[in-house]
Amino acid sequence: MTKRAEIAAGKRWVVKVGSALLTDDGRGLDQKMISTLVEQLARLRARGCEVVLVSSGAVAAGVVRLGMSARPHLLHELQAAAAAGQSVLVQAYENAFAAHNLISAQVLLGHDDIIARDRYLNARGTLNTLLGLGVVPVVNENDTVVTDEIRFGDNDTLGALVANLIDADALLLLTDQQGLYREDPRQNPDAELVQSSEVNAPELDAMAGEGGALGRGGMVTKLRAARVAARSGSETVIAGGRVDDVIARVTAGENIGTWLRTGKQPQNARKQWLASMVQIRGSLELDDGAVRVLRDSGRSLLAVGVRGVHGEFQRGDMVSCRDSEGREVARGLVNYSAAETRRIMGSASSEIEGILGYVGDEELVHRDNLVIA
Ligand SMILES: Nc1ncnc2c1ncn2[C@@H]1O[C@H](COP(=O)(O)OP(=O)(O)O)[C@@H](O)[C@H]1O
Numbered sequence: 001m002t003k004r005a006e007i008a009a010g011k012r013w014v015v016k017v018g019s020a021l022l023t024d025d026g027r028g029l030d031q032k033m034i035s036t037l038v039e040q041l042a043r044l045r046a047r048g049c050e051v052v053l054v055s056s057g058a059v060a061a062g063v064v065r066l067g068m069s070a071r072p073h074l075l076h077e078l079q080a081a082a083a084a085g086q087s088v089l090v091q092a093y094e095n096a097f098a099a100h101n102l103i104s105a106q107v108l109l110g111h112d113d114i115i116a117r118d119r120y121l122n123a124r125g126t127l128n129t130l131l132g133l134g135v136v137p138v139v140n141e142n143d144t145v146v147t148d149e150i151r152f153g154d155n156d157t158l159g160a161l162v163a164n165l166i167d168a169d170a171l172l173l174l175t176d177q178q179g180l181y182r183e184d185p186r187q188n189p190d191a192e193l194v195q196s197s198e199v200n201a202p203e204l205d206a207m208a209g210e211g212g213a214l215g216r217g218g219m220v221t222k223l224r225a226a227r228v229a230a231r232s233g234s235e236t237v238i239a240g241g242r243v244d245d246v247i248a249r250v251t252a253g254e255n256i257g258t259w260l261r262t263g264k265q266p267q268n269a270r271k272q273w274l275a276s277m278v279q280i281r282g283s284l285e286l287d288d289g290a291v292r293v294l295r296d297s298g299r300s301l302l303a304v305g306v307r308g309v310h311g312e313f314q315r316g317d318m319v320s321c322r323d324s325e326g327r328e329v330a331r332g333l334v335n336y337s338a339a340e341t342r343r344i345m346g347s348a349s350s351e352i353e354g355i356l357g358y359v360g361d362e363e364l365v366h367r368d369n370l371v372i373a
């Protein structure tokens, strides 16, 4: 896609609405904002587009409902707030969509639903079926059961994974700023808006800062999310949720907000699933030859090309493969534990049996289980 106007051809949208936008400066849900957004989503549906809404706001709504003075830090208090707030949030959406004769459906997802392939396929099937039935799925993280270790934590990431799941044409991240600026506008009110950029452009990393008091990830997680969404070929636009008619204008291809262009060809479904695993258990330091083999020829990673092992992981965990300067080259599911890998690194595959007393797989990471960064 080379021109912004081509976005208008997108028929499948994921629209993500952040806490910063929805929660009336932390005083509970901003019902007016919900009605405004839903009215715009209803128009998008009437134009024949399918849409999945990813909405934050459960914790913020729960904090007010339970009379807490601020967003809690303890995990169980956060989870209690999310549980009490999610029902209010979903009810607000139900009412707002019903006013436009649309049915919405609550979908709560956790990290486990993404890393287990059967659950991933199941979630995809359910979302596609809901869309086929004309329903608007309203997705949030299943906050009440996730633990710190396995939570997405921010809904930008969740929005991107949903875009991967349903092969969305585009992801729209709506927030309290009008897009990505060259500097955080809270620090520099004169910062310039980035209108468009290739999503993987390295200079974007230095521009994106942390979030405000209400949201979680700021532009850091929005940028990361755009890169995840791009893996399935989804374009991303970050725009201001309070801008008049923002959803209609972005989806019509108007040049507002920040467009992060995909640039690359989408990965196949299995590689997308692999890429969507956000929990990395350890890393492998590769020698230059292995880096070249992975980057240029798409072959498997063998133990002989590994010089160092960091972290503790088990067979089947996701590990990051890095060059000698620590830059990520690829990620993949490893066939040996960290302890085993430490023993076989630098050795030829034919030597594994002699070292370990058994041989599982010839490859340390098979090419089918490897995604290049
Ligand atoms: N370069 C930047 N451009 C725009 N906003 C930025 C930038 N860096 C950091 N931010 C901050 O990110 C915040 C939006 O993210 P966040 O608070 O997580 O909201 P949300 O709940 O919508 O996800 C903005 O309020 C802004 O202060």
Ligand SMILES: N[C@@H](CCC(=O)OP(=O)(O)O)C(=O)O
Pocket: 017, 018, 019, 020, 055, 056, 057, 058, 059, 060, 082, 140, 141, 143, 153, 154, 155, 156, 211, 214, 215, 216, 217, 218
């Ligand atoms: N699942 C949480 C949302 C996490 C969060 O705050 O995300 P975001 O505002 O999008 O950065 C909730 O509903 O409160």
